[in-house]
Amino acid sequence: MSSKETFNQISPSEFFYRNRDLAGFSNPTRSLYTAVREFVENSLDACDHSGILPNIHMTIKAVDPEKPDPKQYILTVKDNGPGIPSKHVPLAFGTVLYGSKFGLKQARGMFGLGATMAILYGQITTNKPVKVKSNADGKTRFDFEMKLDIQKNKPVIMKKQETPSTEQGLSVSIVLDGDYAKAGTKIRDYVYQTSLITPYATITFDDPKGEKFHHKAIIRSMPPAPTVIAPHPYGIDVETIRRMLVDTHYQIPNVDDKMIEKVRKELGMSKKKFTYDEIMKKTEKKWKSLTRPVRVVISLMSFLEADFEKLQRIRIEDVDLRNNKLTYWDYSTSQTLVADMDVESPYYKQLANTVQGESLTHFLNKRFQRVGPTAALEFCKFAKFKPETRIGNMTDQELVKLSDALQTYEGFRSPDPTCLAPLGDGPLEKGIERRFEPDFMAVVQRTASAYSGFPFVIEMGIAYGGKIETRGTTVYRFANRIPLLYDEGSDVVLKVVKDTDWNRYKVKNDSAPLIIVSHICSTRVPYKTVGKENVADRPEIEKELRLALQFLSRKLSGYMSKKGQAEMAKKRANLYSKYLPLVAQFCTELSGNKKEPNYKQMIKEEIAINNAGENKEVEKNG
């Protein structure tokens, strides 16, 4: 248990520093590749969620090109995304575990930790600061140079500068130890494959040797962005429920600019500056017409004696009903403060109600997908809970019971796939068509399915011949629009491809110019290893992959037999023109005749028959 003690004593950044292997920063080769991935994926995610067609420019430059690898490289990734508001930049890039990706929706990265890890790794190996240039409003660009204080898990800003600029977006640049000689192939593959699965993105890569890899966007429309949705009851463990409960019964709204705007609007105090007293006075008048979140925010304001300006500077951290304490973080002074709560205050009741939580049925109905009011009641009957049980009062044992019941109850409908963002067969087809220019291709998007509560969708494409240069079956694996390049051996997709008997589909497996593109979209892709490079073989996923591949293989088989027939007909025609003259020559000599027999007409007729067959084929295709 000593390790736990150690963990408790160190800051998150120190923990990650000590365990950086886990995040893919084990050696200069892997680290360079991982850093590239983290930054590019962050950029793509940001653009996706803001509905901006991504234009990403990556540069890797050696600090001293003459030195042998591994050596220091400058990695810069610049995008045209939404940028990050300047006040969030230090926290976003200067602390570990600060992230916005905690909801349940499909995204490339999970928590946004990777970028910080890359910065941390760069700082550890070169002691150089990270340079961040962010323009969130299309008016001003903020340039930061900063380092991470590993012990305190806090950003140390070394330089900050403002420049007027109309170019929205974010640029991050770090210096790190890397080995491009070894990582180069993977990085170029990564860039290429990313462009294949993100055909709406323009990706440019300037490599250290002065080569430029430019992958222009093929389509101008983006697939619809994934929506954030509640989790499905299956696949929920006790810990997740506990977190959800905490989250729910502390349903203190996030006091951001938007929220404050809402409060002002409902109070009718939008325009001017108001004092704390003025606000409270207005509140008493308007209380009945206020919405619940606004009531909660005002209750908080009452204990903090805060006006709108003060509210903007803080973040609520804890509402402790037992001790009547309210804890919050003050951005202006960068410290945690505590305020007492008066039990007698009418606002206390408002907060307490919120904190004690709602009824179990209400909680299930509101916090889970696919659980309607009736389903919630049915479930309570099944699990032997009173429907009106207050979730804030549930014991640990009850939580375990609840979690178990959620797994075993069979009445819930299957998970909702709207949180997924598959590429769609159109863009996938375009991507494959433009990148490979094959003779034949087909794509399929399976309907959504689920494995232990997590919805997923399989998309797959197959391409044959044309400008495909590889021989044998080449499989491009993607998960949530990320190319998977390492550890292919144990991947479920490859397993399914390997199991396929290609002879059945008239394909010569070892010599065919065949490409398979497989894309798994899920709110949680079941990776086998921490490295997130291969997908585990869950039976539900394997089944969907198999069905997708079978569908495509049958289409390919149809094409192959048509192609085979055409080739055969041509071959036949060639055979006759080659051998019949010989037959004529030999039999003439053998029989002692002087003139060759009149056989030429036979060849003509044979070719005519074949041509007729081919023309028919063309018409059918047309």
Place this chain on the structure above:
Amino acid sequence: MAKKVTKKVTKKVDKKEKIDKSKKLINLLKNHGAQVYEDLENGEFPKFSIPNRSISNIIYDKKLRQYILGTNTSLRSARNSSQLRSFTQLLWLAFFANKLTHEKKSSTLRDVYYSSQAFAIDFEDQQESDNIIVDLEAVLSQPREDFYVFPEERSSIFGDLTIEYTIPGYEGKTQNLSSHPDGYAIGPSMTSAQLADTSAELVIAIEKGGLFTRFVEEQVDKKFKSIIINTGGQAPRSTRTLLKRLHDEMGLPVVILTDGDVYGEHIAMVIKSGSANAAHLKGLTVPDAKWMGVWATDIDKFKLPTIPMTESDIKRCYDLLKDPRYQEGLWKRELEVFIKIKRKAELEAFSKYGLTNITEKYLPKKLEESKSY
């Protein structure tokens, strides 16, 4: 004296037969050519009817005491695109055989393979051209030697036998086959020669070159009034033809001496009654030939040093047990003893008792014995 007269008569008949045979063959080839010509002229796809050589169509003929083909035939048509190539190859071979027969020029199997390349016939390998040669044999019911195609030779002959060549450039020339101690290769000129005269009373076919040389050194030809033939393992068809002629035309009995194993026994059997491979041909067998040894029972009798049989040796034994020719007498008995002792002995094994043991002790004993079965 009477014997000699018979021989002279045989000779004349033989010469005439030879010419007839040649003419017959040329006619046969011409007819096939004319049929193909006619088909083409009529705008029809020509075809050959080839006796089916698959296992199911091979029958053992008890009367002939050899394997023969049944009545099944398969068509090879120029219309069928998968047969067109082999049809052309077959016709080319007929054309080539016609040329050889006219010019009396011999060609080896390998020659055929290379000759084809001048005509864009593209045999993939010699195996393929060899198969086509067997096809033509089956179509014509004539051994390839008749159309002057021979295998590479590795068998040889030695002894007091005078032959008269018939091949171009040597016609009428005679040769006695005891003048060169290494023996004479049995090639096309030998098999086509007239058998003129001999003082021998016996033909000894022996499986191995080493023993052949020993027999010459030990003057087995003189001591036992014999012609010695080295079959070089499984006897080639030209050698079997020669053995048959020595037996039929000169009236000489044939005895066979092989290693004491299942393969040796079968070498003797093939000389006696032919092989399944050549079931489409007749006139290659010497039904009266006798396997003199080494028998499985000899191994114990003569206390020969042995080596254990391999898996495949034993499997071969069981395979032959199913063969109709191994169902009785000596053949069955020895095979069963081999299976029982699971050991084998080579001809050289006699050297344990001195190099001349085989010729001085074993051979006379077995020759004496052979008169009684």
